Amino acid sequence: MDFYGTLGPACCLHPVLSRMYEVGMTGVRLNLSHGMLREHANWLYVASSAAKALGKPTKILIDLEGPELRIGDISGYRTLKTDSHVIFGQRGIPVPEILLAQGKKGMRFLLDDGKMEVEILECNSSQMLAKVLRGGILKSRKSITPEGTIIETPTLTAKDLENLKVAGQYGVTGVMLPFVRSDRDLLCLRQKLEENHSGHIKIFAKIENMQGVEALDTFFSLADEIVIARGDLGNAMPLWELPAVQKRIGAQCRRAGKPFMVVTQMLDSMEHSPVPTRAEVSDIYNAVLEGASSLMLTGETAVGEYPAEAMEYLVKTAESSLRHKIVCEV
Ligand SMILES: Nc1ncnc2c1ncn2[C@@H]1O[C@H](COP(=O)(O)OP(=O)(O)OP(=O)(O)O)[C@@H](O)[C@H]1O
Numbered sequence: 001m002d003f004y005g006t007l008g009p010a011c012c013l014h015p016v017l018s019r020m021y022e023v024g025m026t027g028v029r030l031n032l033s034h035g036m037l038r039e040h041a042n043w044l045y046v047a048s049s050a051a052k053a054l055g056k057p058t059k060i061l062i063d064l065e066g067p068e069l070r071i072g073d074i075s076g077y078r079t080l081k082t083d084s085h086v087i088f089g090q091r092g093i094p095v096p097e098i099l100l101a102q103g104k105k106g107m108r109f110l111l112d113d114g115k116m117e118v119e120i121l122e123c124n125s126s127q128m129l130a131k132v133l134r135g136g137i138l139k140s141r142k143s144i145t146p147e148g149t150i151i152e153t154p155t156l157t158a159k160d161l162e163n164l165k166v167a168g169q170y171g172v173t174g175v176m177l178p179f180v181r182s183d184r185d186l187l188c189l190r191q192k193l194e195e196n197h198s199g200h201i202k203i204f205a206k207i208e209n210m211q212g213v214e215a216l217d218t219f220f221s222l223a224d225e226i227v228i229a230r231g232d233l234g235n236a237m238p239l240w241e242l243p244a245v246q247k248r249i250g251a252q253c254r255r256a257g258k259p260f261m262v263v264t265q266m267l268d269s270m271e272h273s274p275v276p277t278r279a280e281v282s283d284i285y286n287a288v289l290e291g292a293s294s295l296m297l298t299g300e301t302a303v304g305e306y307p308a309e310a311m312e313y314l315v316k317t318a319e320s321s322l323r324h325k326i327v328c329e330v
C-alpha cells in the first residue's frame, strides 16, 4: 500500500519528514493550488533526501489546480459572520472571473469544502453581494463551489501547464487531476504529459463531484489510480450520502481491477490532538478492508500539530486492517 502525506509548513523540515518516512510514509503530495512547483523545490528536496537517508524510495505526487474554483489571495483571514453581508469580486474577496460572469441572484456557494455557505443577493459583471448563511473563518485559496450548478471551466489552468513542463525534472511520479468530469479531461492531461516528455508519470483521477461519479466507468483505461476525494465530493451531496458513494466508487474500482485512493479528514482531529478519535481509526480500517490501495493525509500533515504521529496512526491502522483481511481470506 501507499501512504502519502501532504507537504506544508508543518512538516517540511528534515527531522519531521524523516520521522514520517520511518513510520511508513511512502510518498508525498504537493498541492499546487497553494503555489508553483518551482517555489516548493526545497520541500521536495528535503523530502527526497529524508527518504534517501533511510534507504527508502519516495513517490512524489503533484495535485494540479484543474477545473476547481477557489477564492484568490486575501491578507491574513476574513471572518464571515452568519447573517452578515460580504462582497466578492472588485473591492471584496477575489474570485475567478468565470464566477462573476455566471453568478446569479439566489445562487449559493460553499466555501472551504463546505465549512461556510453564502447566497448571492445581487450581482453584476465585477461584483457579487452575498449573505452569509453559515459563517466561519476564510483564508486565501480556499475552494468556492456553486451548489447545484455546473460551471464549465477548462481542464488545466495556465499555472498547471507551466507546472507540467517541469514535473519531470522535479522527479514527479504522479499527477492528480481534480474534478475529473469526463474522459476528455484525462485525455487532455495525458496529451500534455506526453508533449512534455513525461509520459511515464502516472495519472490520479480525483472524483470530486457527481459528474465524475457518473462518468467513472469511462476513466478506467485512462487513469492509473482513482482518488475518492471526500472533501469536495462531500459538497456535492448531503453528507450522509457520502459513505454510500465512497463504497460505490470502491466497488466499481474493484470490479475494474483499478487501484483507488481514499483521502480527506482521515485523521482530522489530529490537526490539534496527538490521538485520533475511535471513528477515525475505524474509517481507515474500513477503507483498507474495502480495497483502498493508497491513503493520503492532507491538513493533518500540511498544517497540523502532529504530522508524524498522524502518519504513524494511518500506517499502523492500515496494517492492522491488512493483517485481519489476510486472516479472514484464508
Ligand atoms: N503548499 C502549501 N503551502 C502552504 N500551505 C499549504 C500548502 N498545501 C496545503 N497547505 C495548507 O494545508 C491545508 C490543507 O491542505 P489541502 O491539500 O487539503 O488543501 P485544500 O486547499 O484545503 O484542499 P484541496 O485538497 O481540495 O486542494 C490547506 O488549506 C492550506 O492551508
Ligand SMILES: CC(=O)C(=O)O
Pocket: 178, 206, 208, 228, 229, 230, 231, 232, 233, 263, 264, 298
Ligand atoms: C483532497 C481533495 O482534494 C478533496 O478531498 O477534495
